[in-house]
Amino acid sequence: MADPISDGQVVAVLRPFVRACAPMIDALREADPFGLRGRARKAGGADEFGDDGFKEKVLGALTSVKVPGTAAWAAMDIDQRAGWWVNRVGRLTSVLTSIPGLGGALADRLPVQDTLGAASQGLLLCAIAGEYGVTDVGSRVRLIASVLFDRDITPALAAGKPADESAEDSAAARLTEELTESERAHGKVTVKAVAGTLWRLGRSLWGITEELEKRPRGRFYHRALGMVPVVGAAGDYLGERWGLKRAWKRAHEWLMANSHWASLS
Incomplete structure (x- = not known):
């Protein structure tokens, strides 16, 4: 039996992940x-x-x-903007996450679904945190660890070590290479680049695979439908949408509970 995954291991995986989410969020925000x-x-x-x-x-x-950058967006409150990420961008990430469901039960035996699902949820949690003014890496690491893995990471541990920041930046740059190349080649970020980057973000979480099973997921009937080849993608999509809404509810509660320090970030 493998040793339990420590909080330190979770932080080591999540810090580059959170850094890589920033350019992805910017790309989705600037999409027109x-x-x-x-x-x-x-x-x-x-x-x-x-x-x-x-x-x-x-x-x-x-x-x-x-959409971001419009007068209507400026008139929206924080919760409405967070809802936009969950309902508009979340639909895209749920579709990308549900594609492995075409393989039915066979795909469910692999970690693909959970890695992509956790990456999608983590990405949107970072975006939501930004709407609440929570921008530092450590705070977002704590948010993801709490919402997805039910872990209470201490601020000191989540803050990481200054000596590791260069390595984290390099890892984040590798994770977002497709975004950079897409912008260079096409002047914009393509759906293909978004899908490829989401896959890379998911792979970066393989170091804590056992934790990924704890994330908010669909109900039993979503999972049952997901076991059926071809139509399983529909079940997985509905399950991911349901799980994402649960994650958003948990995130809102966490952000409100930690507002005494989050507002200082």
Whole structure:
């Protein structure tokens, strides 16, 4: 029987993971799937569009659509922004996580589902923490450890050692190589790059595989459906969505309970 995984091992794995989540979150935040922000910037000159009416329509759309960088986003409160991450971005990560479910029970015997699921949940927890002003690595490590693994990591341990920061930065850079290459080649982050980076983030958690089984997961009927080949992907998707909402509830409780120091981060 393997030795229990220590808090120190969890921290050693999570610190590079959290650092790598930052550029991924930035990429998702800056994504402009409808082209509204770019079109609004161009709308500064009506002649470019032919008439002022079209310009007003573009700016009106920009005002009403709730995505980062819009007036509607600025008017949202913290919980609404956190909900956006869970409900909008969470759908994408749940789809990517559920793809192994096409293999049914065979895929469920492998750690792929839990690694991708834990990576997705950890990524979105970092994004949610950012909306609450919790930006330091140590605090986010504690949040993920508590919500996903039911561990109460001390602030001192989660803060890591200054001597390790260079190695953590290098590890984070390797995890986000596909994002960097996508931006260089296409001027933006592609869905393929997001999927590849999510996979790398998941692989980085293999060092604590036993812990990944503790994360919030779907109900028994989601898992039962997930055992069926092909349609198992649908069961896994629904299970991941349900688990993510549980994770968000736990995260909200944790952030509120620790607001006395989180607000100082």
